Amino acid sequence: MSRRSALRRAEARAALGFLSPWLVGFAVFTAGPLLASLWLSFTSYDAIGEPRWVGADNYRELARDPLVLKSLGNTLFYTVLHVPLTMALALGLASLLVAAGRWGPLFRTVFYVPAVTPPVAVGVLFLLLLNGQSGLVNRALRLFGVDGPQWTSDPAWIKPGIVLMGLWSFGTTLVIYYAALRNVPEQLYEAARLDGANAWQRFRHVTLPMISGALFFTLVVNTIASFQVFAEVYTMYFGTARTSAGAEEGLFYVVYLFRQAFEFLDMGYASALAWLLFLVILLVTLAQVRLSRRFVHYEGRR
Amino acid sequence: MAAVTGAERPPPAAARVSGRRPGGRRRGGGGVVAVAALAVLAVVFTYPLVWMVGASLKPRAEVFDGSPWPSTFVWHNYVTVFREIPLLTWLLNTGAVAAAAAVTVTASSALVAFAFAFLRFPGRELLFGLVLATMMLPAAVTLIPTYAIWEAMGLTGTQVPLWAGNLFGSAFYVFLLRQFFLTLPPELLDAGRVDGLGHLGLFRHVVLPLSRPALVISLVFELRASWTDLLKPLVYLQEPHLFTLPRGLKVVLDRFGQGGEMRWDLVLAANVLATVPMVLLFFAAQRYFVQGIATTGSR
Numbered sequence: 001m002s003r004r005s006a007l008r009r010a011e012a013r014a015a016l017g018f019l020s021p022w023l024v025g026f027a028v029f030t031a032g033p034l035l036a037s038l039w040l041s042f043t044s045y046d047a048i049g050e051p052r053w054v055g056a057d058n059y060r061e062l063a064r065d066p067l068v069l070k071s072l073g074n075t076l077f078y079t080v081l082h083v084p085l086t087m088a089l090a091l092g093l094a095s096l097l098v099a100a101g102r103w104g105p106l107f108r109t110v111f112y113v114p115a116v117t118p119p120v121a122v123g124v125l126f127l128l129l130l131n132g133q134s135g136l137v138n139r140a141l142r143l144f145g146v147d148g149p150q151w152t153s154d155p156a157w158i159k160p161g162i163v164l165m166g167l168w169s170f171g172t173t174l175v176i177y178y179a180a181l182r183n184v185p186e187q188l189y190e191a192a193r194l195d196g197a198n199a200w201q202r203f204r205h206v207t208l209p210m211i212s213g214a215l216f217f218t219l220v221v222n223t224i225a226s227f228q229v230f231a232e233v234y235t236m237y238f239g240t241a242r243t244s245a246g247a248e249e250g251l252f253y254v255v256y257l258f259r260q261a262f263e264f265l266d267m268g269y270a271s272a273l274a275w276l277l278f279l280v281i282l283l284v285t286l287a288q289v290r291l292s293r294r295f296v297h298y299e300g301r302r
Numbered sequence: 303m304a305a306v307t308g309a310e311r312p313p314p315a316a317a318r319v320s321g322r323r324p325g326g327r328r329r330g331g332g333g334v335v336a337v338a339a340l341a342v343l344a345v346v347f348t349y350p351l352v353w354m355v356g357a358s359l360k361p362r363a364e365v366f367d368g369s370p371w372p373s374t375f376v377w378h379n380y381v382t383v384f385r386e387i388p389l390l391t392w393l394l395n396t397g398a399v400a401a402a403a404a405v406t407v408t409a410s411s412a413l414v415a416f417a418f419a420f421l422r423f424p425g426r427e428l429l430f431g432l433v434l435a436t437m438m439l440p441a442a443v444t445l446i447p448t449y450a451i452w453e454a455m456g457l458t459g460t461q462v463p464l465w466a467g468n469l470f471g472s473a474f475y476v477f478l479l480r481q482f483f484l485t486l487p488p489e490l491l492d493a494g495r496v497d498g499l500g501h502l503g504l505f506r507h508v509v510l511p512l513s514r515p516a517l518v519i520s521l522v523f524e525l526r527a528s529w530t531d532l533l534k535p536l537v538y539l540q541e542p543h544l545f546t547l548p549r550g551l552k553v554v555l556d557r558f559g560q561g562g563e564m565r566w567d568l569v570l571a572a573n574v575l576a577t578v579p580m581v582l583l584f585f586a587a588q589r590y591f592v593q594g595i596a597t598t599g600s601r
Contacts, residue, residue: 011421014501018417021410022433025470030436033447040446047453093343099336109588110344113351116580116591118530120548121573124555125354128566134366136353168347172595179596228440231532231548239556254442262537267446278443285438 041271051268058272068273071256072280074249077159079226082166086222087215090170094177108178115171123235126165127152137164152236158249162233166226173218180214181207216292220285227281230254253277351577358570365566376567383571387554388542393575396529396546399464403528407468407475408520412513414471415479416505420491430480437473441533449537463538464546465528474598475520481597482516483509519594522587529580547576 016023041058043051062068093111097104114122129136130151138148151161184207192202208215229252237243237250238259257277261270349370356370358379364372383389417423418430452463486509494508510517535549542553554572558565584591 008422011501012423015417015421015423015426018413018421018501018505019429021469022414022471022476025410025467026432026436028451029448029467029470030439030444033444033451034439036447036450037443047450093340096336096340096343099333100340101333103333103337103340107340107344108592109585111347112591113581113584114347116526116530116584117351117577118532118548118551118580120530120532120551121577124551124559124569124573125350127555127560128357128366128570129350129353131366134368136350136368139368168350175592175595179592224438224440228442231530234532234536235552235555239552257442257445258533258536261446261449271446274440274443274446277440281438281440 037271037274040268041275043268043271044266045268045271046265047267048265054268058269061269062272062276067251067256068276070248071251071253074159074251075227075229075253078163078166078229078252079223081160081163082226083219083222085163085167086170086173087218089167090173090177090218091215093170094174094181097174097178098181104178108175111174112171115169117169119231120235122165122169123232126161126168126232127236130161130164153243153245155245155249158237158245162229162236162250165232166229173222176214176218177211180211184210212292216288220288223284223288224281227277227284228254230258234258354570354577355574358567358574360567362565362567365570379567379571380575383568383575386558386568387550387572388545389550389572389575391543392545392547392550393579395461395544396548397579399461399546400525400528403465403468404521404524406465407472407524408517410469410471411475411520412479412510412517413505414476415483416501416509418476418480419483420504420509421501433473433476437477445533445537452538458538459540459544461539461544461546464531464534468524472524475524478520478523478594478597479513479516482513482519486512515590515593518587519590519597522583522590523594525583526580551576 040051042053042055044054044057045051097107100107117125130138132138132148132150132153135148135151137151141148149157151157151164188206188210189202192206197205233250233252234255237246238255253273254277257270257273260266260273353370356372357365359375359377360367360372360379361374361376414433418426418433448463448467449458452458457463457466490508490512491504494504499507529546530548531546532548532552535546536552539545539549542550545553551572555569557563559569
């Protein structure tokens with residue numbers, strides 16, 4: 001008996017050894033900074049001098065700053081369009097991949113390539129593709145007799161252009177759905193067909209519940225990523241050739257946070273911005289988890 | 303993970319007899335329509351990249367003519383781009399940083415994943431839940447204090463902060479590797495124990511050699527993540543000779559592109575050089591990319 005508990009203690013000690021990189025990293029690079037940024041959000045800090053306690057000043061400023069609302073609005077606009085459009089596009093194409101049988105994996109490869117393109121390169125590329133006069137997007141629209149908008153300079157079209165750019169890199173979501181769809185047991189479709197279910201009913205009552213796990217996962221992950229879009233928009237609209245329209249409509253939340261912290265060196269204020277982002281993401285994720293409970297319950301009942 | 307390659311397996315005999323393989327209803331006439339639709343969409347999705355490569359080889363005045371095919375191939379664009387900007391240095395920097403990031407994160411995450419997969423200790427489930435929770439934490443929240451840490455160590459302005467955090471493992475890879483470790487046959491571990499291997503011995507001589515696919519997944523994912531990252535190089539690097547490609551590319555865009563000299567041929571050449579290694583990596587390690595994504599997507 002005591003020998004067994006001695007063994008168990010030895011195993012726990014060994015585990016501590018194996019876990020030590022993560023434990024140290026968690027303390028130093030996750031938990032520590034998380035608390036430190038909360039503290040910094042109540043200070044005035046320029047990264048050179050010592051942080052100076054200013055109470056809730058940063059949060060009062062947050063409520064007054066029109067650019068907070070602007071950047072949060074831009075980011076929400078993007079998220080609300082990007083996430084469902086990506087999911088719909090990926091699901092549509094994943095269904096086509098399944099329907100294409102043995103050709104599916106080949107096309108999966110082709111559609112995934114944009115997702116390995118570096119975001120900065122994507123930003124540069126879309127700056128040119130979306131160019132109002134000579135960009136490929138408007139050239140393509142012209143083929144259909146549509147006179148495309150000035151995607152990169154008309155304030156009303158900058159964000160839709162960014163949404164379009166985001167859709168191009170939908171490959172990861174596609175790969176997840178393709179794998180999920182191929183995991184749906186064929187017998188379920190056979191049974192549904194015997195019950196006289198038509199194609200829509202089979203999709204609605206067999207496919208959707210069976211891939212609801214993948215749908216939920218991509219919903220959460222894509223939403224969190226959308227709130228943190230940075231590299232592509234920063235590349236396109238910030239730098240030496242900043243235009244006022246781009247700086248306004250392309251001001252996504254993390255771009256604003258980055259500029260406050262590392263361009264204006266207002267790190268206390270940027271920390272308050274970071275905590276607002278953290279709370280927004282947390283609330284949205286929790287809401288999605290609650291939503292998913294109904295989802296999962298529904299699947300269980302069927 | 304086997305499910306990923308499921309549809310490439312030959313159909314069971316019974317399905318063949320009835321003339322219907324699994325997924326058979328999705329083939330035949332429907333299959334042709336699907337392949338045709340996919341072919342059209344594939345052209346739409348890859349056209350921007352094809353155009354990018356073509357435009358990078360065009361004479362300067364032709365860049366915007368919409369054609370993916372240069373009237374004359376100006377290979378010299380690539381000579382110019384190497385001469386005018388320190389592209390070779392940036393390529394080497396990016397490669398070195400990405401390699402360091404990938405190796406460190408894989409080694410450390412494998413150690414941690416081993417503990418979660420094979421060792422019993424109090425609070426294991428709770429701690430693993432914490433690992434998963436940190437995946438959801440936005441990087442922006444810890445960015446500023448992390449910067450302060452590297453600043454206090456005198457390491458801002460060097461490439462160290464771009465990879466050294468990876469020495470401590472990363473939740474995503476811990477999760478990925480643990481999932482894979484759990485699929486290893488327990489008999490093999492038992493055999494190792496019978497042979498007198500300790501935990502470290504099991505890790506090195508049994509688990510690691512059997513987990514090569516998962517380790518490769520971790521390596522290629524982090525290579526890609528590090529190679530393409532802009533935020534960290536933007537925060538930590540000031541001197542051009544230390545830049546990584548994304549950081550340098552932004553400078554090239556600002557200097558030669560809009561508002562600059564309007565040398566889009568050069569900007570695109572640099573763009574191609576930043577993208578091609580990732581496309582090659584993806585083609586070389588495609589199966590690992592797909593497996594890795596499917597593993598994380600199916601939890």
